[in-house]
Amino acid sequence: MPFARLATATTPTCHIGLGLAAVGRPGYINLGRDRDLGEDRSVEAMRERTHDLLDAAYAQGVRYFDVARSYGRSEEFLAAWLAARPDADDVVVGSKWGYTYTAGWSAEAERHEVKDHGLATYERQRAETDALLGDRLDLYQIHSLTPDSPALTDKELHAKLAEAAERGLTVGFSTSGPAQADTIRAALAVTVDDKPLFRTVQSTYNVLETSAGPALAEAHDAGLTVIVKEGMANGRLAEPHAPDVLKGVAEETTQGCDAVALAAVLRQPWAGVVLSGAATVTQLGSNLHATVVDLDDDQLTRLGTLAEDPRAYWERRGRLPWH
Template identity: 85%
Template sequence: MPFARLASATTPTCHIGLGLAAVGRPGYINLGREEDLGADRGVDALRARTHELLDAAYAQGVRYFDAARSYGRSEEFLAEWLKDRPGADDVVVGSKWGYTYTADWTTDAERHEVKDHSLAAYERQRAESEALLGGRLDLYQIHSVTPDSPALTDKELHARLAEAAAQGLTVGFSTSGPAQADAVRAALAVTVGGEPLFRTVQSTYNVLETSAGPALAEAHDAGLTVIVKEGMANGRLADPNAPEALRSVAEETGLGCDAVALAFVLRRPWAGVVLSGAATATQLASNLHAPAVDLTDDHLSRLAALTEEPHAYWERRGRLPWH
């Protein structure tokens, strides 16, 4: 795991991180949020829930926490938690820029976030992130790079990111969409002064969507730390929505569908960190059983048969409602 701050984590669950997308704002596309969060989506309620999750994660050995400018108040909630727990200096903090949260703390906004990969957006959001997280920000990623993203060709932006890297900030990118593999390979080719710019990549990979796998293996071989998001496919791989084949494997292993789904990702030799997107402490505890799941070759074969065509997967994801 080349990202030095992550590599220094030695807890049993250091390969699982906690993502705050589901709890940093009142609306998101994860299935089951009505049951997970209930009716109270106020700022204070989600702040308390986020702090509860962070406490539970830290107590169980999780050391990587993932936020973003577009995750509502996730950076704010995380910064408050860090300030109140000075002993948690071994926590590694990652965030992302490139989307602006626009839902005004509602679940029914016409647009929940607006994408902008310009240099101006980077400078504005970097200042916003630093105002909240200060020196605790370890990793800053471009949010959801696609092959046509201007962030892949903007030389002035690359120079500014390289300056940040020279000052100690790790620079990375995340990907989304059916052409993730192309985006990863394009980003691997970005250099400044003959040196690769990016040190981490965060991509969607799960039982249903495996198309980025070969490119992520290439990124790993090139020295990048690979962070996997959406290992639960936005709740499609958790009870009660899990497909029958996954349910069957879970029953045979004696653990939950969620743990099995995350274990499938953890088995990839290139996976440095796999994110839990839990919204409750109970979900998080179940997710953290993933390293203990014993998947046989037969299990892996049955799970691999669930893979969907990438465009179909992302088209369905795009239709998930914000709630």
């Protein structure tokens, strides 16, 4: 599996990946984007920002980069960076299909993405991804599975995904919503010719939303690589929005709230790669400090009190504005 290459990275930051959801398009739901991005969100400005982030991440040992068809021009930006960096042949690249970007490079669009897990969308988006990333693509994931997704039962789609896996592509899935655990367990049961179809799972997990933890442990025990997204809860765990408990622990560790929040995720024994969604090089550097944060049992217990009911968490996330 391509994720074995992460073990050859030279620093502990190989366990942190960089997701480009926040910089591949002008609008997103992360808090603080006005401060982070400013007014210039032209394609050229966002491309330069993305390349600066990729340069900084690679220099500091990050080896997994995460994009998606719905993340605006994220695949395009990453492909251009890879073409200019032939030395980065140890990078692992993951993308996702299942959402189509519809905002037309506007932060004020009425609708930013449209979900469709049908076979026709897979084949169209697979061709689009291949045109940009070609053989640099290591992992292709179904984007945001939920228990009612037809992708869990579509045998024709499963056969196509299995064919891609036979040709060397790793096939995975990501999850969203309050029933992530149910989705993970349903996906673990999907087989083709009595062989498990999926080799990776990417789920939301942070100190506010811990409900997927037991199912992610089961996935890890079943041999899947676990990728954690939204470890910062879309900015809710960063200054100045972080809850007081997190601020208190951060003060004790002399690190930022973001580093502590990500460190709590890294402590999970099933966590293979934890994504940073940094929008600036400064944020990225602070996020990477998570690898040196040593949380004791008392601090972990206090952080554990922050967990919310998953339905309340996802309802609040659904109300976050695109900006």
